[in-house]
Amino acid sequence: MRARLALAVSAQACELREVVLRDKPPELLQASPKATVPVLVIDDGRVIEQSLEIMLWALRRNDPGQWLRPERADLETMLALVAEFDDGFKYHLDRYKYAGRHEDADGAAALTHRAQAAAYLDRLDAQLHTTRYLFGERAALADMALAPFVRQFAQTDSRWFAAQCWAPLQTWLSAFVNSALYAQIMLKYPKWEPGTAGVLFPPGSTPVKNQLMRQTP
Incomplete structure (x- = not known):
């Protein structure tokens, strides 16, 4: 994506x-x-x-x-955030979404990985309380690099995701999945x-x- x-x-x-x-x-x-x-x-x-x-x-x-020139950051800041999610969030997402593929991720472990991944999303949600997108009022590289993974997380258990207190994050994700792009x-x-x-x-x-x-x- x-x-x-x-x-x-x-x-x-x-x-x-x-x-x-x-x-x-x-x-x-x-x-x-x-x-x-x-x-x-x-x-x-x-x-x-x-x-x-x-x-x-x-x-x-x-x-x-x-996308490479966000309103409230520089490219290096965006890439640092993306790298952090690629290394950490993606690790927990894979073991939550594909628990059966990982020996260390049974049913209980999958929920642990969900909680670990959710901690990353708490940070995004907090950031989205002040601006429509992660680094301003328009989408940039970080939004488009992270949204596909957040979508995967949300779809793993859509009812659970919808029940979380992540209104800004949910609005951000909805704007992405309902976009013409x-x-x-x-x-x-x-x-x-x-x-x-x-x-x-x-x-x-x-x-x-x-x-x-x-x-x-």
Whole structure:
């Protein structure tokens, strides 16, 4: 979602190839031995293998919404917040949402991880009490980098999430999932088959040679 958000808002066209990780195509393994998605293969041959790096690449080429220039912080401050969530919040989110995949996360442990992740969301909620978005009155990189993970957390137990005293955070997340940009990036695409052309993304773009590999939901 991060990669698609930045590519769409910055109008960086690419050939999107939906892949299923349990049936990894050779082209994915050739482009990126880490064999996870997203992977962006740029027309000059460079390969970018991390979603946040794809965001930065796209926005440094075109940033119409000024996502890299928030109203009340600088880029380094935003990246520090994102890194903290990527390291801490994401760890607990995975063990809460996918408890069965982790030996250390049974039913009881999953609730512990939910509480640990919720502590991070307490901080976001407190920050959103003063501004509509995390660093001002318009969305910036931190909002768009963190919202997909907060969405995952909320969907794991939507009734529990809705019952928490997080009104600003819930409003912020609702604005994200009800936005036109969100609707654009969440379109469903068929699984890509080797030897065939991918799908042009964002829709309506001028064809280019960049290739984005992402996982079918």
